[in-house]
Amino acid sequence: MTRWTRQDFEFIADEIAPMLHWPTNIQELSQKLKRMNPRFDAEKFERRAIAAWEENYQENRTEQINDHIPY
Numbered sequence: 001m002t003r004w005t006r007q008d009f010e011f012i013a014d015e016i017a018p019m020l021h022w023p024t025n026i027q028e029l030s031q032k033l034k035r036m037n038p039r040f041d042a043e044k045f046e047r048r049a050i051a052a053w054e055e056n057y058q059e060n061r062t063e064q065i066n067d068h069i070p071y
Helices: 006-019 023-036 042-060
Strands: none
Touching: 006 023, 006 042, 023 042
């Protein structure tokens, strides 16, 4: 099995984590990665991945939602 590098984890945090539906999924992913490698810094990964997720979320919320219901 190929060893994962810091670049691999950074790629996951920056490119894949923003595609997840909710930040809680990032925490679940982080715990699974921690099980693969006990030296994995889950807190650092989560901070970076959640920041990327929030940036992506804000970019996609720029569109105004017209939810006015005329009565």
